[in-house]
Amino acid sequence: MIYHIVLPDSWEEQKGLDHYEHESLRTEGFIHCSYGGQLDAVLERYYSQAKRVLILHIDPELLTSNLVEEASTGGEIYPHIYGRINRGAIVEISEKTGIV
Numbered sequence: 001m002i003y004h005i006v007l008p009d010s011w012e013e014q015k016g017l018d019h020y021e022h023e024s025l026r027t028e029g030f031i032h033c034s035y036g037g038q039l040d041a042v043l044e045r046y047y048s049q050a051k052r053v054l055i056l057h058i059d060p061e062l063l064t065s066n067l068v069e070e071a072s073t074g075g076e077i078y079p080h081i082y083g084r085i086n087r088g089a090i091v092e093i094s095e096k097t098g099i100v
Helices: 008-013 036-046
Strands: 002-006 052-058 066-071 077-082 090-097
Touching (some): 002 008, 002 036, 008 052
Antiparallel strands (some): 052 090, 066 077
């Protein structure tokens, strides 16, 4: 399982679509994801000011876009999705509150 963190407003804007596309796909060419053991550090590093986030639980075997494991922050390997995330690959959505 891999995970993508999204702000609720961003998720709501795309709610009726058959795919999800984070702005990083346009600006960086891929969508950032994490493995389970990386979530807390990513939340602290990038979402410390957010009061609420959604976490997309993504089954890599159901993805229709390419998934690549690449070195990122501090050389740690992260999963990156090179394309949109099809809704069928999102098997669960959880919420994290009180990050601030």
